[in-house]
Amino acid sequence: MGKRWHPVWLGVGLAVAAVVGVLWVPWVFVGVTAGFATSGST
Amino acid sequence: MLSSPVWRGSPAFAFRVGLLVGGVVTALVLVVVGSLARAPLPWWVRWGLVWAVLVLVAVNELGLVAIRFPENRRLVPEGVFRLGRHLGPLQFGIEMGTGARTYLPSGLPYIAATAVLFTASLPQALLAGVGFGLGRALMTTASLNHPDDWHALWSRHTSFLTPLLSGAFLLSLLGALLTTT
Numbered sequence: 001m002g003k004r005w006h007p008v009w010l011g012v013g014l015a016v017a018a019v020v021g022v023l024w025v026p027w028v029f030v031g032v033t034a035g036f037a038t039s040g041s042t
Numbered sequence: 043m044l045s046s047p048v049w050r051g052s053p054a055f056a057f058r059v060g061l062l063v064g065g066v067v068t069a070l071v072l073v074v075v076g077s078l079a080r081a082p083l084p085w086w087v088r089w090g091l092v093w094a095v096l097v098l099v100a101v102n103e104l105g106l107v108a109i110r111f112p113e114n115r116r117l118v119p120e121g122v123f124r125l126g127r128h129l130g131p132l133q134f135g136i137e138m139g140t141g142a143r144t145y146l147p148s149g150l151p152y153i154a155a156t157a158v159l160f161t162a163s164l165p166q167a168l169l170a171g172v173g174f175g176l177g178r179a180l181m182t183t184a185s186l187n188h189p190d191d192w193h194a195l196w197s198r199h200t201s202f203l204t205p206l207l208s209g210a211f212l213l214s215l216l217g218a219l220l221t222t223t
Contacts, residue, residue: 003188003189005183005184005185005187005188005192006184006188006195007184007192007195007196007199007203008195008199008202008203010180010184011199011202011203011206011207012206014180014207014210015206015207015209015210018210018211018213018214019210019213022213022214022216022217023217025169026214026215026216026217026218026220026221027162027166027167027169027170027173027214027218027221028169028170028172028173028176029173029210029211029213029214029217030154030157030170030173030211030214030215030218031065031069031154031169031170031171031172031173031174031175031176031177032173032174032176032177032180033150033177033207033210033211033214034148034150034151034153034154034173034174034177034211035065035141035151035173035174035175035176035177035178035179035180035181036177036178036180036181036207037148037150037151037177037203037204037207037208037211038141038146038147038148038150038151038177038178038181039147039178039181039193039196
């Protein structure tokens, strides 16, 4: 069940969400994609 | 550090709240400073600066040039947990959420920060700050819930994830451009 948290699935899901959400809340996705992209830091 | 049992339950929640707070704090600082810096500049110059940073990040990531962007090249010290079971993770989260406390392995936050600095209104800056915290919290949540070494998986798939997230970021930035011009 925890496999759904795989980084590839999350990355693809985030990209799809950005495509849909860019029309309404682009600034949120500017932040989310930048924040998630730093995932190698901890 | 995140695999420790202390990161289950409410301490992990406090850490995520801290990430959101940290993102908002950075966004507020940027928009306050930016409101002064951007005042004499027309909108196309402000966005030109954003795209200039984007180009610098891109050529740096592609290895065409070696640019040292400002970065706090230190790990967050263990002493951050001295405040206790919840306040410690909260403080740790705030520091991580600011994006200014430790290493930044991606160039995208520099572009986002420049966009907020020069172009965002206060509500837009807050949305970006919350988003940044959410993005970092998503990593934390995934890492805690995945049965394998999540960061090893990330490293294994980085050649796919980096262009994917960069594309999603660029699309979002274009959307942000449309909302501010």
